[in-house]
Amino acid sequence: MAEDGALFREGLVLLLEATGHVVVGAVDDGDKLFPLLESAPVDVAVLDIRMPPHPDGGLTTARKLRARYPRTGLLLLSHYGEAHYLMEILRIGTEAVGYRLKDRISSAVALRDTVRRVADGEIVIEPVVAGQLVGSPAGQSDALGSLTEREAEVLRLMAEGRSNSGIARELFLSAKAVEKNVAAIFTKLGLPNDATSHHRRVLAVLTYLRTRRDQ
Numbered sequence: 570m571a572e573d574g575a576l577f578r579e580g581l582v583l584l585l586e587a588t589g590h591v592v593v594g595a596v597d598d599g600d601k602l603f604p605l606l607e608s609a610p611v612d613v614a615v616l617d618i619r620m621p622p623h624p625d626g627g628l629t630t631a632r633k634l635r636a637r638y639p640r641t642g643l644l645l646l647s648h649y650g651e652a653h654y655l656m657e658i659l660r661i662g663t664e665a666v667g668y669r670l671k672d673r674i675s676s677a678v679a680l681r682d683t684v685r686r687v688a689d690g691e692i693v694i695e696p697v698v699a700g701q702l703v704g705s706p707a708g709q710s711d712a713l714g715s716l717t718e719r720e721a722e723v724l725r726l727m728a729e730g731r732s733n734s735g736i737a738r739e740l741f742l743s744a745k746a747v748e749k750n751v752a753a754i755f756t757k758l759g760l761p762n763d764a765t766s767h768h769r770r771v772l773a774v775l776t777y778l779r780t781r782r783d784q
Contacts, residue, residue: 650695
């Protein structure tokens with residue numbers, strides 16, 4: 570764990586240990602994590618988004634961690650829900666990553682569930698942050714209901730972090746067929762045409778995740 574707030578850091582350690590997790594180290598600076606990880610591989614690294622030694626230091630540390638330790642889950646925490654932070658996190662990866670608000674994981678149960686899901690390879694996003702990027706839940710539900718069974722399968726695999734080639738292998742489809750389904754998903758979800766393909770993919774995944782959470 571890297572968190573520069575001493576009281577919050579100590580509280581998280583106590584909560585994690587109370588729910589059966591082993592905390593191998595807790596430091597106040599993202600760069601101090603790397604010597605720890607060289608001797609003690611971990612399932613999940615918990616990071617404050619804003620901490621030393623860099624501006625938005627948690628994001629900088631997360632990028633380095635994903636490059637050096639791609640199997641380590643990343644849970645980033647913040648006091649405030651910022652859509653641009655979420656977009657940066659999703660550029661780092663869409664597997665085994667989480668973005669939660671600090672006041673939403675102050676209970677042992679919430680923290681345990683979040684860490685377990687990230688360790689299992691899921692993407693865990695604070696619903697209020699996802700809501701800043703997508704429309705109303707009712708509209709999302711209607712849009713998802715308009716997807717064909719195949720399109721729904723493709724979107725589910727997109728939400729699991731699969732690439733188009735990975736989806737093609739999973740569903741025994743051609744690359745062109747997957748591209749066609751992805752384009753149809755973007756259209757039916759009403760995603761903006763002027764967004765880059767990467768951003769529309771992220772928005773599609775956010776729509777899927779938030780609607781499932783609200784059901």
